[in-house]
Amino acid sequence: MFLLGWIAIIYPRALISNVLPSVENEFKITHTESALLMSSYLLSYAIIQLPSGSLGDKFGNKRLVIISMFGTAFGSILMSLAPTFPIAVIFRILAGFASGFFYATASNIIVQNTDSSQQGQALGTSFTGVSIAYALISLTVSSLTVSNWRFFYLIGSILGLITIPLMYFFIKENRVSGKQIENRSLSLKSILHEARKKSLLLALVFNFISSLSFFGLGFFIPTYFVLGRSLSVAEASSIMFIQALSSIGSGSVAGYLADRFGVRLPVIISTLVMCIVVLLFPFIPLGLPMILLLIIWGVMGGWSFISMSVLVVQVVSPNVRGTFLGLYNEVGFISATIGPIILGFIIDISNFNMFFLGCLIFYIASLISIILIKE
Numbered sequence: 001m002f003l004l005g006w007i008a009i010i011y012p013r014a015l016i017s018n019v020l021p022s023v024e025n026e027f028k029i030t031h032t033e034s035a036l037l038m039s040s041y042l043l044s045y046a047i048i049q050l051p052s053g054s055l056g057d058k059f060g061n062k063r064l065v066i067i068s069m070f071g072t073a074f075g076s077i078l079m080s081l082a083p084t085f086p087i088a089v090i091f092r093i094l095a096g097f098a099s100g101f102f103y104a105t106a107s108n109i110i111v112q113n114t115d116s117s118q119q120g121q122a123l124g125t126s127f128t129g130v131s132i133a134y135a136l137i138s139l140t141v142s143s144l145t146v147s148n149w150r151f152f153y154l155i156g157s158i159l160g161l162i163t164i165p166l167m168y169f170f171i172k173e174n175r176v177s178g179k180q181i182e183n184r185s186l187s188l189k190s191i192l193h194e195a196r197k198k199s200l201l202l203a204l205v206f207n208f209i210s211s212l213s214f215f216g217l218g219f220f221i222p223t224y225f226v227l228g229r230s231l232s233v234a235e236a237s238s239i240m241f242i243q244a245l246s247s248i249g250s251g252s253v254a255g256y257l258a259d260r261f262g263v264r265l266p267v268i269i270s271t272l273v274m275c276i277v278v279l280l281f282p283f284i285p286l287g288l289p290m291i292l293l294l295i296i297w298g299v300m301g302g303w304s305f306i307s308m309s310v311l312v313v314q315v316v317s318p319n320v321r322g323t324f325l326g327l328y329n330e331v332g333f334i335s336a337t338i339g340p341i342i343l344g345f346i347i348d349i350s351n352f353n354m355f356f357l358g359c360l361i362f363y364i365a366s367l368i369s370i371i372l373i374k375e
Contacts, residue, residue: 001170002106006129007136008069008163009099012076012156013041014134016092017219018141018237019149021226026149027085031223031347035340038219040089041096046333048100053108053326057319061105062171068105069167071098073160080153100333104326109171111313111321117259120310124255127306131247131298138241142234194316194324202373203308203315204331210271210304210366211335213278213359216343220355228352229286242291246298254303255310263311264373270303271367277301278359282352304370305332311373 016023016037024034056064075095082088107123114122140152194200225236257266277297284290309328316324339362347355 001166002110002126003129003132004163005065005069005102005106005167006126007133008156008159009072009102010130010133011137011159012072012079012095012153013045013099014218015137015141015152015156016041018137018222018240019152019233020219020223021233022147022149023088027088029085031220031344032341033085035219035344036089037092038215038340039337041092041099042215042333043337044093044096045100046096046330046337048097049104049326049330049333050323051326052101053104053322053324056105056108056326057322061109061322062167064101064105065109065171066164066167068098068101069160069164071095071101073157073164074098076153076157076160080150080157082150103329104322107309107313107325108322113172119313120255120258120306121252122255123309123313124251124253124258124306127251127302128248131244131250131302134244135241135248138237138244142237142241194320197315199311199373200315200324202369203311204328206267206304206366206369206373207308207328207332208335209362209369211332212339212342213274213362213366214305214339215336216339216355217278217359219340220343220347220352224352224355228282231286239286239290239294243294243298246295247302250299250302251306253299254306257303258307258310263307263314264370266303266307267370268367270300270307271363271370273297273300275360275363275367278356278363282356 020034020037023029023037024031052064072095075091075098078091079088079095082091106126110122110126111119137152140155222233222236222240225231225239226233231239254266254270273296277293280293284293309325312324312328313321343355343358346358
């Protein structure tokens with residue numbers, strides 16, 4: 001069920017990357033300005049992460065999941081109606097706030113209902129919805145003969161509205177007694193005690209640095225294919241569909257590896273793979289070589305996020321699990337608001353080769369932090 005939830009959350013969030021050339025053309029904006037359409041969403045999404053986890057710990061997670069689904073669908077409708085670039089940014093901010101309630105609350109429900117030895121796989125399976133959403137974006141943008149980017153946000157709203165009743169009737173959240181609710185009350189002392197754990201701090205550092213590249217790549221690669229490789233928007237979406245399709249199932253694989261071999265192995269492999277991908281990307285010719293590179297990216301590029309989420313679950317105490325899942329995601333998405341702006345500015349003042357170099361530097365720095373983690 002949460003797999004469907006992730007599809008409904010990610011489709012309108014990530015859609016902007018695939019329709020960006022059309023949006024830039026309509027609003028007459030630069031790459032740096034267009035990055036605000038993603039960064040504004042991700043900033044509000046990040047801000048709400050810690051409060052959403054804490055509210056879920058105190059008042060229950062299911063109701064926040066439903067609120068998130070409704071707000072995401074409404075935000076998609078607003079985006080489809082945005083008359084100007086500044087209004088579109090405001091609508092993206094509102095959608096980010098609504099969507100931000102989903103991650104920590106949904107993850108906490110999954111962990112509550114899963115044996116500790118299988119939590120990685122369970123989280124990874126739910127995150128498969130993210131990959132499906134990216135594939136669905138590429139498929140719809142490349143195959144539907146619709147030139148107006150606003151139409152695709154209406155598709156995103158429909159996905160959310162369909163998911164709301166399914167979530168309401170089929171999500172089962174473990175209810176707790178009054179005594180347990182009392183014990184859930186969060187204190188600054190308990191939060192600071194958890195925050196002192198070295199492995200948790202390094203996980204936050206890794207998430208911040210790697211997200212600079214991860215979201216920068218996701219945002220600008222379709223535009224790179226259009227401007228740097230002279231493909232049409234539909235052709236760029238078609239080739240990105242390969243990457244998205246190959247990533248389906250990678251979440252489950254990452255979760256299994258984290259459960260079986262520990263968190264560090266899949267994270268190190270994934271980060272090394274992304275170093276190689278961004279190093280080769282500007283030099284690989286279109287056709288089969290590029291397809292193979294995109295498949296490698298899709299299969300292994302996303303292992304780190306799922307695996308590090310498992311680490312947070314394992315390290316923190318259950319009574320503050322939602323809070324720190326929210327904090328972990330918040331750090332990543334604060335970084336995600338910065339990454340596209342920094343990398344978009346690099347493209348504006350230089351070229352896409354420097355963009356890829358910046359991504360490589362961030363991935364190498366994040367690799368150092370994960371090597372320092374001891375399980």
